[in-house]
Amino acid sequence: MSDIRLQVKNVTKHFGINRALNNISFNINKGEVQALIGENGSGKSTLTNMLTGIYQLESGEFILDGQNIHPKNQVMANNQGVSIIVQELGTLSGLTVAENIFLGHEDRFIHFGIRNTVAMNNEANRLLKDYGFTHIKAQELVDNYNFEDRKLIEIVKATYFKPKILVIDETTTALSQEGREELYKHMNRIREEGNTVIFISHDLPEILDKSDTITVLRDGEYITTVKSRDVNEDDLKKLMVGREVTGKYYRSDYGSKISDEVVLSVKNVTVKGKIHDVSFDLHKGEILGFGGLSESGMHEVGKAIFGASYDREGEVVLANGTHINDIPTAIANSIAYTSKDRDNESVVLNQSIEDNIALPSLDNLTIGKTKFLSFSKIKEFAKKFAKEMSVKMVNTQQFVSELSGGNKQKVVLARWIGKDSNIVVLDSPTRGIDIKVKQDIYQLMDKMRQEGKSIIMISEELMELIGMCDRIIILKDGALKGELARSEDLDENSLISMMV
Structure with missing residues (x-):
C-alpha cells in the first residue's frame, strides 16, 4: 500500500496576468506533518486554498488516496476529507458557536425538516469540552468571543470529523502560547491516527520542531522537499530566498538611555x-x-x-x-x-x-x-x-x-x-x-x-x-x-x- 496521501500534479493558477503558481508538482505522505514554506506571495496559501475549495483549480490535479478531487467549496472539501484553518478569521458573524462548528453539516441535526438546536448545542458543547475549551459556550453568538477564541472554535470546526488532510495556514501567529500548545496537541493526534497535516508558518524554529518534512515554494515555483531533521534555519532561509540572508535582524545596541521627554x-x-x-x-x-x-x-x-x-x-x-x-x-x-x-x-x-x-x-x-x-x-x-x-x-x-x-x-x-x-x-x-x-x-x-x-x-x-x-x-x-x-x-x- 502506498504511503502517498496526496499528489499535487502540474497545478497552475493565475490572478489576472499575475501567475501565482507555475506547474507545481510534489507528494504529501500519510501520517506526517508536512510544512509548506516560502516568502510572502510564494504561492503557499493559493495552493492550499485550491485544495480546500476556497479558490477554484485552474489546471492540474489533486489526487487524494488515488482519487482525483476538485472541491468547489469548503463543504465539498470537508466531505472529501480535507479541511483548513485559515490565516484570518474563518468563523461567520451572526451565527452561534455551534452553527459555525457544524456549518454545512447541519443535516446531522435535522429531522422531518426541523433542526434540533438543543442537540446541536449539546454536541458542540461536548466537543468544546473534549478539546479543553470549556470557557466557550455553543449557544452563544461567535461575535461575543475575541480573535483568539474564534480561532480555537475553528480548530474544533476543522478537526472534529478527523479529516484525512488538515491545512493549518499561519494559524499559530494568531494564538497565544496556550492556544499553540492546544493546536500542536491536535496536530500530533492527527499524525498518530495516520492522517496528514499541511503546516504553513513563517516561524522557522516552529517549522523545524513540529514538522516531519518541509516543502519550499519560491515565486510560484516548487523548489524542493527536505526532511526537517536534515536542515537548519539558515538552510531554509537560503531555500526560501534563493540566497544567503545576511545583515542585522534584531537591534544590537544596549545601554542607551531613554529620552526623558x-x-x-x-x-x-x-x-x-x-x-x-x-x-x-x-x-x-x-x-x-x-x-x-x-x-x-x-x-x-x-x-x-x-x-x-x-x-x-x-x-x-x-x-x-x-x-x-x-x-x-x-x-x-x-x-x-x-x-x-x-x-x-x-x-x-x-x-x-x-x-x-x-x-x-x-x-x-x-x-x-x-x-x-x-x-x-x-x-x-x-x-x-x-x-x-x-x-x-x-x-x-x-x-x-x-x-x-x-x-x-x-x-x-x-x-x-x-x-x-x-x-x-x-x-x-x-x-x-x-x-x-x-x-x-x-x-x-x-x-x-x-x-x-x-x-x-x-x-x-x-x-x-x-x-x-x-x-x-x-x-x-x-x-x-x-x-x-x-x-x-x-x-x-x-x-x-x-x-x-
Missing part, C-alpha cells in the same frame, strides 16, 4: 472586562513593548491608545495636552495603529492597494491649496510606499483581498509609513510575515526610533520583544504586572515568569 501619557485607563487602571508613559525615540498571555489585555491597550475603545475610562494625553478619545483625533495628531485582526480592522479588503495606502494621508494629497484630491499624487504616493515595503502585486490597482496575508500586512505598514506618524502602535506587526520582510520591518522600526519617533509594539513573540524594545511591560489579567528594561541578559523565561 514624554510624548504620550496613559493614565488610569480601564476598559470593563479587559484592562483595569493601566498607566504608563511613552518617551520620545522609544520602542515600548507589551507582552502577556492571550487574555492579559495587551491588545486592548493598543485600541485604547488609538481611541478605538468606545467604553474606555481614564485618559490618553499627548505632551501638548491633547486628549485622544477617538480615532480621527488620534490620526490628526500623528498617531498610527495596526490591529492584530488585519482583515477586519486594518485594511479595506474590497478596495485597491492604492486606496488602502493613501487613505490616512488624503489631506496631504490634494491639488495646491484646494481640497480637491490629486489622483496623480495618490497614485505616485501608493506606488512609492508599496515599493518601499516590497508588496508583491500586479499593480496598486489590485484589490487587497487578492493578496497573501503577509502582503496585506505590508500594505498596512506602507499606509502608516507614508503617513509619517510620530507615534506608531503596532499590534502583532510581523504576524504572517516572512523572514526577510521581518528583518526589514525590524530595521525600519530601529530607523524610526533613531529619527525620534516613538513605537509601542504589542506582541506574543517574546524574542521580538526582547530583541527590539527599550522597555517591556507585562500585563496579567488586565493589569500591569511588571516592567523589564532592555538587557543582554534578558531571556524568554524572564518574561514568562511574570506572565503566568
Whole structure:
C-alpha cells in the first residue's frame, strides 16, 4: 500500500496576468506533518486554498488516496476529507458557536425538516469540552468571543470529523502560547491516527520542531522537499530566498538611555472586562513593548491608545495636552495603529492597494491649496510606499483581498509609513510575515526610533520583544504586572515568569 496521501500534479493558477503558481508538482505522505514554506506571495496559501475549495483549480490535479478531487467549496472539501484553518478569521458573524462548528453539516441535526438546536448545542458543547475549551459556550453568538477564541472554535470546526488532510495556514501567529500548545496537541493526534497535516508558518524554529518534512515554494515555483531533521534555519532561509540572508535582524545596541521627554501619557485607563487602571508613559525615540498571555489585555491597550475603545475610562494625553478619545483625533495628531485582526480592522479588503495606502494621508494629497484630491499624487504616493515595503502585486490597482496575508500586512505598514506618524502602535506587526520582510520591518522600526519617533509594539513573540524594545511591560489579567528594561541578559523565561 502506498504511503502517498496526496499528489499535487502540474497545478497552475493565475490572478489576472499575475501567475501565482507555475506547474507545481510534489507528494504529501500519510501520517506526517508536512510544512509548506516560502516568502510572502510564494504561492503557499493559493495552493492550499485550491485544495480546500476556497479558490477554484485552474489546471492540474489533486489526487487524494488515488482519487482525483476538485472541491468547489469548503463543504465539498470537508466531505472529501480535507479541511483548513485559515490565516484570518474563518468563523461567520451572526451565527452561534455551534452553527459555525457544524456549518454545512447541519443535516446531522435535522429531522422531518426541523433542526434540533438543543442537540446541536449539546454536541458542540461536548466537543468544546473534549478539546479543553470549556470557557466557550455553543449557544452563544461567535461575535461575543475575541480573535483568539474564534480561532480555537475553528480548530474544533476543522478537526472534529478527523479529516484525512488538515491545512493549518499561519494559524499559530494568531494564538497565544496556550492556544499553540492546544493546536500542536491536535496536530500530533492527527499524525498518530495516520492522517496528514499541511503546516504553513513563517516561524522557522516552529517549522523545524513540529514538522516531519518541509516543502519550499519560491515565486510560484516548487523548489524542493527536505526532511526537517536534515536542515537548519539558515538552510531554509537560503531555500526560501534563493540566497544567503545576511545583515542585522534584531537591534544590537544596549545601554542607551531613554529620552526623558514624554510624548504620550496613559493614565488610569480601564476598559470593563479587559484592562483595569493601566498607566504608563511613552518617551520620545522609544520602542515600548507589551507582552502577556492571550487574555492579559495587551491588545486592548493598543485600541485604547488609538481611541478605538468606545467604553474606555481614564485618559490618553499627548505632551501638548491633547486628549485622544477617538480615532480621527488620534490620526490628526500623528498617531498610527495596526490591529492584530488585519482583515477586519486594518485594511479595506474590497478596495485597491492604492486606496488602502493613501487613505490616512488624503489631506496631504490634494491639488495646491484646494481640497480637491490629486489622483496623480495618490497614485505616485501608493506606488512609492508599496515599493518601499516590497508588496508583491500586479499593480496598486489590485484589490487587497487578492493578496497573501503577509502582503496585506505590508500594505498596512506602507499606509502608516507614508503617513509619517510620530507615534506608531503596532499590534502583532510581523504576524504572517516572512523572514526577510521581518528583518526589514525590524530595521525600519530601529530607523524610526533613531529619527525620534516613538513605537509601542504589542506582541506574543517574546524574542521580538526582547530583541527590539527599550522597555517591556507585562500585563496579567488586565493589569500591569511588571516592567523589564532592555538587557543582554534578558531571556524568554524572564518574561514568562511574570506572565503566568
